[in-house]
Amino acid sequence: MSRVGQRAAVAGVGGRPKAVGWDKAQQQRRLTLPADLGLRVALGPVSWLWERLSGWQQDRVENAAKAELASLEGVLALPGGALRLLADRLADRLAETGGEALVDKPFGWLIGRGLVRRPSCSDRRCDDGTRLVTGGECENCGNVVHIRRARQAKISAQIQRELPGLDDDERRRVLEERLREQVVIEAEDFVRRHEQARAEKARRDAPACEGCGQQQAGGLCxxxxxxxxxxxxxxxxxxxxxxxxxxxxxxxxxxxxxxxxxxxxxxxxxxxxxxxxxxxxxxxxxxxxxxxxxxxxxxxxxxxxxxxxxxxxxxxxxxxxxxxxxxxxxxxxxxxxxxxxxxxxxxxxxxxxxxxxxxxxxxxxxxxxxxxxxxxxxxxxxxxxxxxxxxxxxxxxxxxxxxxxxxx
Structure with a gap:
């Protein structure tokens, strides 16, 4: 039976007439997870939330789940593991919330929190500090945390040397101010290095030196x-x-x-x-x-x-x-x-x-x-x-x- 036929059958149970607009969307929702076995596995932990969605919302959640599964498959070295990863993610996010009963807006929670990957660092294989490929802790996150702690310790030591008489509140204020300054400096440096790398790549791709015309110089001898x-x-x-x-x-x-x-x-x-x-x-x-x-x-x-x-x-x-x-x-x-x-x-x-x-x-x-x-x-x-x-x-x-x- 087609999707439209399924919705019509569900909406017609009990002889209730079909409504239009929002009422129609509410009546056309599917009481069970999608027929696709993979989606059933991935969305299994949120089956009760699925029943509370309208038909329009169910379509959007289904499309979002398919897109995230495709993204996960592109990250993993071996195919087939995306279903379990997404199911585990939904289960973990529900545990963070306190269970399905505490989710008052199922559609917003699924689209904005449950199905969304949350990398804790710049590595696209990271999700909440976990390396998707191995299932272990993300090494890059550990490096980021180490760098941040080292930066804070260094700046704290500088403040102690320069301003030894500060009380705790004042020291905390100065520390936060200097940390913000350092973050801005590092962000500007990252943008600068990114632009330099891109310019260098473009230069290497060029055949002749643009300064003297020397051949096979990668754009600049x-x-x-x-x-x-x-x-x-x-x-x-x-x-x-x-x-x-x-x-x-x-x-x-x-x-x-x-x-x-x-x-x-x-x-x-x-x-x-x-x-x-x-x-x-x-x-x-x-x-x-x-x-x-x-x-x-x-x-x-x-x-x-x-x-x-x-x-x-x-x-x-x-x-x-x-x-x-x-x-x-x-x-x-x-x-x-x-x-x-x-x-x-x-x-x-x-x-x-x-x-x-x-x-x-x-x-x-x-x-x-x-x-x-x-x-x-x-x-x-x-x-x-x-x-x-x-x-x-x-x-x-x-x-x-x-x-x-x-x-x-």
Missing amino acids: EACGYERRTEALTVEAGLVAAAWAADLADQAAVAAGVRTLLAADIERARRVFLDSAPPGELHADPIGTASALAFGALRAVEEALPEFHRSALGRLARTEEADAEARRAYKTEQGRRCFRPNPNSADAVAAATKAADTARERAAEYLLATRLRQLREQATARAAAAPDVLPELAARDMDSDVAGTVIA
Whole structure:
């Protein structure tokens, strides 16, 4: 008998007339699980909930169960295990709820909770911390939990060192705030690495180098790849060094000066390599020579970049914003309960000074990150408005008095 015929037979039991709309859907529900044996096994633990569904809801639950079974079969190494996995999941979810009697909305519970996989980590084979393939604990979840606990312990230790006088409530508040900051940083880093991986794959799929045209270079030959990374780090160094400058003209001048200084470092690295190479070897392997020179330039910029960071942080630590944060931290630490009887004691002053120094460093780091983001946005906007201006600006020599202030 067809599904329509089955519904008609059920609805006609007792000679009751068929209604329309919702009443019709209620009368056409099936009192037993679907005829398909697999669905009967999978939905067995929720048979009583099934009887409380309307015909329309039963169709939706049946389709959702079929889709989830197909998804589980795609994950499992051996076919046929999806039925038992889904049945076990429904039984476990019912146990969590407290039994079928406590499910007041069967359709919503089945669609939104019972049939839905709940991975506790990024592994698609995970369901509520259980590895679907093996039935044991998900190893990846264990790693995630370990990482989270280690992160919390590390941040707690930092807070204890930096702010030893905090009470439990204040320490918990600071910990939660820093944990949220760390999660945001990690999420941004994940997106960045994902984009880099996708760009790298696209580069590898390309046949020729897009920089010099070298064939079979995977989209970018080794030398051009080093050169692009060197240019990106050069621009980054210029932005870092210019982060302390308030005026846009000063920022451009400092960035140009950084480029001049790095060009000198690159030239020195280039001369060292050329002078140390055996005679005739450079011409025998021009591709290798170009790669070696490009790599030497990259290393020169990489080695110089931390110094620009330290210089920028040192300047930003002397700004009004950093001074204000340091004063606030000093007063807060000095006003702790343990120091209130004698806020000017040696211990109180030492703790307050340490808190002020830490606050000043954190303020400088925050200012650097904020200003770098602003500078990147400004550079992007200028490049979009006048793409030919920036290269000329970057190539402009820096005045001698500016060169002395690039690295403090």
